[in-house]
Amino acid sequence: MEEQTSTDPLPRTVPPGPLHGRVALVTGGSRGIGRATAMALAADGATVAVNYRSGKDEALQVVAEIEEAGGTAAAFGADVSDYEQARGLVDEVLAVHSELHILVNNAGISKDNLIYAMDPQDWLDVMKVNFGGVFNCTKAILDHAMVTRDAVIVNVSSVMGERGWTGESNYAASKGAVDAFTRSAAIELARFGIRVNAVLPGFAPTELVSELSTGEVAKHLKRQIPMRDFATVEQVASAIRFLAGPESEYMTGVLLNIDGGGMAGLGLGRLKW
Secondary structure, eight states: OOOOOOOSOOOOOOOOOTTTTOEEEETTTTSHHHHHHHHHHHHTTOEEEEEESSOHHHHHHHHHHHHHTTOEEEEEEOOTTSHHHHHHHHHHHHHHHSOOOEEEEOOOOOOOOOGGGOOHHHHHHHHHHHTHHHHHHHHHHHHHHHHHTOEEEEEEOOGGGTSOOTTOHHHHHHHHHHHHHHHHHHHHHGGGTEEEEEEEEOSOSSGGGTTTSSHHHHHHHHHTSTTSSOOOHHHHHHHHHHHHSGGGTTOOSOEEEESTTGGGOSOSOOOOO
16 A cells, blocks of 8 residues: 655744744834834734824734734834823833833934025924934833833934935934934943944935935935945844844944945045956
């Protein structure tokens, strides 16, 4: 009698990801880098709280995609530029999940203009969201994180915070503030077991830089990047995931450039050879 063999694959136990059991809050998680970060954290086992200010439908779509892939996520609405709302957001996440281990401060806006033409309110709005959101959410988690002594904060900054750019004075200043705050917070909070780092993306195709990431402008910019291309949001999210995970457990106060070598060059020229 001929032996019967099965073509069905043998059952396998998939090991939990490196972020299994961790709870992460991603501000501005409904689109762009925030969305990609929520997906990346969930793929490695984290339970993800997807924060949004106005994009509820987009946030729910992110949650649905995470759940379809076998992960766990929920959407939480709040304007993190307001401290009371930021505090309420953290309290709500803790009420639902009991723990909060990872905070990704990603929420941001841009209102570009030349300094001469810039409305003072545009200056304040950008500072309130881009830097204020980082401060507000960081402060909001400290009551919990200083007790558990087990938290990681990753701030999404920009190479604009380290270099100047025409029409970006408010945005660049807000990201420069994030960089300085990251270093100071890292020193201040290290004794509580809280790590604080930042990623500094170069140009990545998001809504914030849509005018710079297409057409002739994009071609000109790419020629100034050693790797000759923009970052994808997934590449930026991968760096955030690294800083949020156990692989970077001895890193704090780090500003990590994700810019294809753009910040490494002395000038914008290129030798013929």
